Amino acid sequence: MRTLFTFHYPADPNAGGPGVTWRLGREYEKLGHEVEFYSLDDLPKKLPPLARFILFPEFTAAKILHSHRHAAIDVIDASTADAWIWGLGLQKLQKQRPLLVARCHGLEHIEHLEYLEESQRGHLKLEWKYPLYRGSIRLWEVATSMRQSDLVLLLNQRDRDFVVEQLGVHPDRAHIVANGIPETMLNLPFEPTPAEPEPIRIAQVSSYIVRKGIQYGTPALNALLKRYPKIEVSLFGTECSADQVYADFDPEVRDRVTVIPYYENHKLPELLKGHHIKVLPTISEGFGVALVEAMACGLAPVTTTAPGPLEIVRDRETGMIVPCRDCEAFEQAIETLILDRAFLDRLRHNAYRSAQRYSWQNIAQDNLNFYEMAQRMRA
Structure with missing residues (x-):
C-alpha cells in the first residue's frame, strides 16, 4: 500500500x-x-x-x-x-x-x-x-x-x-x-515519589500560548510557588523566549522556575526525570500527546475538561481533571497532590501503566x- x-x-x-x-x-x-x-x-x-x-x-x-x-x-x-x-x-x-x-x-x-x-x-x-x-x-x-x-x-x-x-x-x-508515543518512552524505569522534605517538581510541556491556557495555569503555578518553597516548576517547549515566560512569574519565585523554549522529542524523558506532576491547563486540545508522554515518564497529569485530555485521563485514577478556565480549581488540584504524596504516588503509578498502551x-x-x-x- x-x-x-x-x-x-x-x-x-x-x-x-x-x-x-x-x-x-x-x-x-x-x-x-x-x-x-x-x-x-x-x-x-x-x-x-x-x-x-x-x-x-x-x-x-x-x-x-x-x-x-x-x-x-x-x-x-x-x-x-x-x-x-x-x-x-x-x-x-x-x-x-x-x-x-x-x-x-x-x-x-x-x-x-x-x-x-x-x-x-x-x-x-x-x-x-x-x-x-x-x-x-x-x-x-x-x-x-x-x-x-x-x-x-x-x-x-x-x-x-x-x-x-x-x-x-x-x-x-x-x-x-x-x-x-515513541517506543523509547515505553517501559521506562519508574522513580518513586520522594518523601518529605524533598521538593515536588512540576512540568508543563507545551507552547506558551492562550490556547494552552497559560492565562489560567500560570497564575495558579505562581501562587503555589509563593506558598510552597519546596516546589519547582519547569516549562518545556514554550516556543517563545524564556524572558517572556519569566515575566509572568513573581521575581521572588523565578529562581525555582526553569524555561526551555525548544527541545528534541527524544530528549523529553531525560528532561522530565525527577519531575512528578505534569500540568496542562488547556482550553482546546485535540488529543494531548504530551500528556501521554509525561505519563509514560511517570508524571501524574493535572489537566482540564478539554476534549482531548478527557480521552486520556481518568479523574482521580490516572490524574486530576478540573473545569476549563477555572484557575482556582486548577491550583487546588495541584495543591492536593503536593500535600498528599501517597495519593500523588498512586496516580503516578496508574498514569505510568495507562500510558503503556499508546x-x-x-x-x-x-x-x-x-x-x-x-x-x-x-x-
Whole structure:
C-alpha cells in the first residue's frame, strides 16, 4: 500500500501534528508499506508564510495529481482542509481514485469557538483579518474536506459529535483514533515519589500560548510557588523566549522556575526525570500527546475538561481533571497532590501503566484497520 501524507505545517518531527504524522508514517514503513510526505516545506520558498498556508490546498491538489500519475497512490491521508479541492472536484475525474482520508489533529471549529470565548473574556485580541479567513473561509475548507472524504479520523468524542451533528459528516465515516508515543518512552524505569522534605517538581510541556491556557495555569503555578518553597516548576517547549515566560512569574519565585523554549522529542524523558506532576491547563486540545508522554515518564497529569485530555485521563485514577478556565480549581488540584504524596504516588503509578498502551505499533494498526473498513464501504 502506498500512502501520501499531507500536513499544512513545516516538517518538524519534534512538533505536534507533523511529529505525529511522521511517526505514523514511519510505523507504516516498518509494516512494509510505502509512504510519502508533503508539507509546507515543499512549497516554493519565495512565497510568504501566510500565502503558503492559504495556498496549500491548491499545491496539495497538484501534488496528488502528479504523484498519482507517476505511481498510483492507494491512500491520501490529509490533514483537514489540505485536500478539499481534490475532494470537491478533481477526485471525481479519476477512474481509479485513492481512498481519501481527512485527519483532524484538533477540530478548528472547536478551537474557533474557544478563541471567541477568550476574546470576550479579554484574554485574546483577535487580529482584524481573523474573520476574513481563519474564522470563516478556513472553517468552510475544513468542513468541505471532511464531507468529501471517504474516512474522517478524529482524536476525541466531542470533535466527532460536532462533525456529525453540525457539519453533516456521515457517522459511519467518522471515527476516533488515538495518537501514540515513541517506543523509547515505553517501559521506562519508574522513580518513586520522594518523601518529605524533598521538593515536588512540576512540568508543563507545551507552547506558551492562550490556547494552552497559560492565562489560567500560570497564575495558579505562581501562587503555589509563593506558598510552597519546596516546589519547582519547569516549562518545556514554550516556543517563545524564556524572558517572556519569566515575566509572568513573581521575581521572588523565578529562581525555582526553569524555561526551555525548544527541545528534541527524544530528549523529553531525560528532561522530565525527577519531575512528578505534569500540568496542562488547556482550553482546546485535540488529543494531548504530551500528556501521554509525561505519563509514560511517570508524571501524574493535572489537566482540564478539554476534549482531548478527557480521552486520556481518568479523574482521580490516572490524574486530576478540573473545569476549563477555572484557575482556582486548577491550583487546588495541584495543591492536593503536593500535600498528599501517597495519593500523588498512586496516580503516578496508574498514569505510568495507562500510558503503556499508546505504542505507535498499536496505533498504526488501528489506522490501517480503519482504511480497510473504509475501502470495503466504498466498494
